[in-house]
Amino acid sequence: MTIAQQNHRLLAVIVFFAVLAILLLSLLWFEGSQLLNGFWHSIHGFAGGIAVVSRHP
Numbered sequence: 001m002t003i004a005q006q007n008h009r010l011l012a013v014i015v016f017f018a019v020l021a022i023l024l025l026s027l028l029w030f031e032g033s034q035l036l037n038g039f040w041h042s043i044h045g046f047a048g049g050i051a052v053v054s055r056h057p
Contacts, residue, residue, distance in 0.1 A: 001009075
């Protein structure tokens with residue numbers, strides 16, 4: 001195999017792993033933001049429920 005073929009194979013591997021890493025990071029970013037959003041609404045919904053209950057005698 002010539003040097004040019006080796007360089008093309010190395011470039012293909014690098015591009016493949018770069019695309020794979022970008023896809024995985026975008027998936028983690030989206031899922032993480034959804035998870036944090038769910039925690040936010042759960043905590044604030046629970047706190048709001050306590051405030052409503054505590055206002056009633």
